[in-house]
Amino acid sequence: MKERTRFAPSPTGMLHIGGLRTALYAFYLARQTGGSFVLRIEDTDQARSVEGGIENIVKTLHRVGADPDEGFSYVDGELIERGDLGPYQQSKRLDLYRKYALKLVDDGNAHYCFCSRERLDEIRKAQQKAKQQPKYDRHCCDLEKEDIEQKLASDTPYVIRMKVPEGKSKIQDMIRGEVVIDHSEVDDQVILKSDGFPTYHLAVVVDDHFMEITTVIRGEEWLPSTPKHLILFNMLGWDAPKFAHVPLLLNPDKSKLSKRQGDVAAESYLDRGYVPEAIVNFVSTLGYNPTADREIYEPDEFIDLFNLSKVKKSGAVVNFEKLDWMNKQYMMEMDTDELKNRLKPFLNGDEGDVDRIIEVEKSRQNTLVDLASSIAPFKKLQDYDAHILIWKKSDGETAVDMLKEAREYIDGLDRLDDIVLLEASMKQWIKEQGIQTGDILWPLRVALSGSERSPSPFEYIYVIGKTEALYRIDNAINKLKGGS
Ligand code: GLU
Numbered sequence: 001m002k003e004r005t006r007f008a009p010s011p012t013g014m015l016h017i018g019g020l021r022t023a024l025y026a027f028y029l030a031r032q033t034g035g036s037f038v039l040r041i042e043d044t045d046q047a048r049s050v051e052g053g054i055e056n057i058v059k060t061l062h063r064v065g066a067d068p069d070e071g072f073s074y075v076d077g078e079l080i081e082r083g084d085l086g087p088y089q090q091s092k093r094l095d096l097y098r099k100y101a102l103k104l105v106d107d108g109n110a111h112y113c114f115c116s117r118e119r120l121d122e123i124r125k126a127q128q129k130a131k132q133q134p135k136y137d138r139h140c141c142d143l144e145k146e147d148i149e150q151k152l153a154s155d156t157p158y159v160i161r162m163k164v165p166e167g168k169s170k171i172q173d174m175i176r177g178e179v180v181i182d183h184s185e186v187d188d189q190v191i192l193k194s195d196g197f198p199t200y201h202l203a204v205v206v207d208d209h210f211m212e213i214t215t216v217i218r219g220e221e222w223l224p225s226t227p228k229h230l231i232l233f234n235m236l237g238w239d240a241p242k243f244a245h246v247p248l249l250l251n252p253d254k255s256k257l258s259k260r261q262g263d264v265a266a267e268s269y270l271d272r273g274y275v276p277e278a279i280v281n282f283v284s285t286l287g288y289n290p291t292a293d294r295e296i297y298e299p300d301e302f303i304d305l306f307n308l309s310k311v312k313k314s315g316a317v318v319n320f321e322k323l324d325w326m327n328k329q330y331m332m333e334m335d336t337d338e339l340k341n342r343l344k345p346f347l348n349g350d351e352g353d354v355d356r357i358i359e360v361e362k363s364r365q366n367t368l369v370d371l372a373s374s375i376a377p378f379k380k381l382q383d384y385d386a387h388i389l390i391w392k393k394s395d396g397e398t399a400v401d402m403l404k405e406a407r408e409y410i411d412g413l414d415r416l417d418d419i420v421l422l423e424a425s426m427k428q429w430i431k432e433q434g435i436q437t438g439d440i441l442w443p444l445r446v447a448l449s450g451s452e453r454s455p456s457p458f459e460y461i462y463v464i465g466k467t468e469a470l471y472r473i474d475n476a477i478n479k480l481k482g483g484s
Contacts, residue, residue: 003035003214004030006213009041010045016266019456023061023066024284038068038088039088042203043091044198058074061265069136070211085303093195097206104162109163110161113140115154123137160470164183165183167183170432172242175308175311181224186227201225215244247311273327278330287312288310288311331371332362332365335384347392354375384450409426422458422461443476
């Protein structure tokens, strides 16, 4: 069956890791079945909407390759809205929600409520004191028709509330199995607010119906609301979609993943040099693994193998070290040209030839940002203190002698284009000379890199070439002799 799925975020800022996971799962299911992935913007709570909020979400989805087919999408660098069932932004669909709120009233399934905020606060406090679940007390449920008309005529502020019937809702959740919620636990939810906006609960039902959504995939925090939605679907005489509630993401200390414990905005990981494939892999496998025999999947494999019933029911711990590891796996697999391309946004543009640097550094760096910053020491020798040239078991004089020996050896080399050969023959030569490895390789490496901690001298020679290597060695000898 062709599935129509949707991702329905509120435009309240950045797209978080958890939201991205939900979006990806909806994207996979739609793509796997040849259906459509819809991006709908839920902005009924206008106070929470932020400037650029829609664009942030859509752009992040685009950057990770999960462009929606319908609703909002990013095409040729531009934010567009497409699809025949639009508008796909709830604040532009107010008449539709109002129509169904009034229909629910007409059918006796909802009612006007004129209770003041003060009254509602009072009953809530009293219920809390009596250790009861805070719920509407149905004060306005059975008002006389004339009373209602008179209040409406005099512009008394009102909301519309649904009348939750007695009984139970059975949710056949595709991840959690059957979940039964007794309606005694479900409040008479406001469905239309006094400002004329619907609440999320009415809007989500109307939209999922008219947008022909077949499976709703969303965060577990919405599970307690699902009975309200099922009741509304039923009252309106519509078939409900299937549901899958994706478990929460947790910090390593098992608390709910939050901004306070580090960065959770998906886009910031892209900006910090994680490749989209690794982010997709990392986020998709939080509490889910398509085959359980490996951890690395190409984005298309997630589509082919996607299976909601394999998503774990318990909360998934987010461990960003794993993202470093995954990113490294992807970077190591990429060839130099590919990596060079990916590196572009992270470079100043005047680095010149970086091929050999990428070759020697790619298996060592976790991110593109790290890889980009590994370039500078190769390109330009930083100033350093002469004393770091001296190996701990050695002295300055030895360091000078050794650098001179090394200089002569390197000057005599004719092949510097094969790093394996370079390393093997130089080590062989050191052995033949009866020199202590550390005595020569330490000062040589520091001379070439300008740093105590750096890649090997062989990698430096391979990358910077003979002339630059000899220049750096001369510079080191000068330093040790007390020159500049
Ligand atoms: N607008 C809700 C949110 O921001 C969407 C919930 C749903 O997918 O039904 O998470």
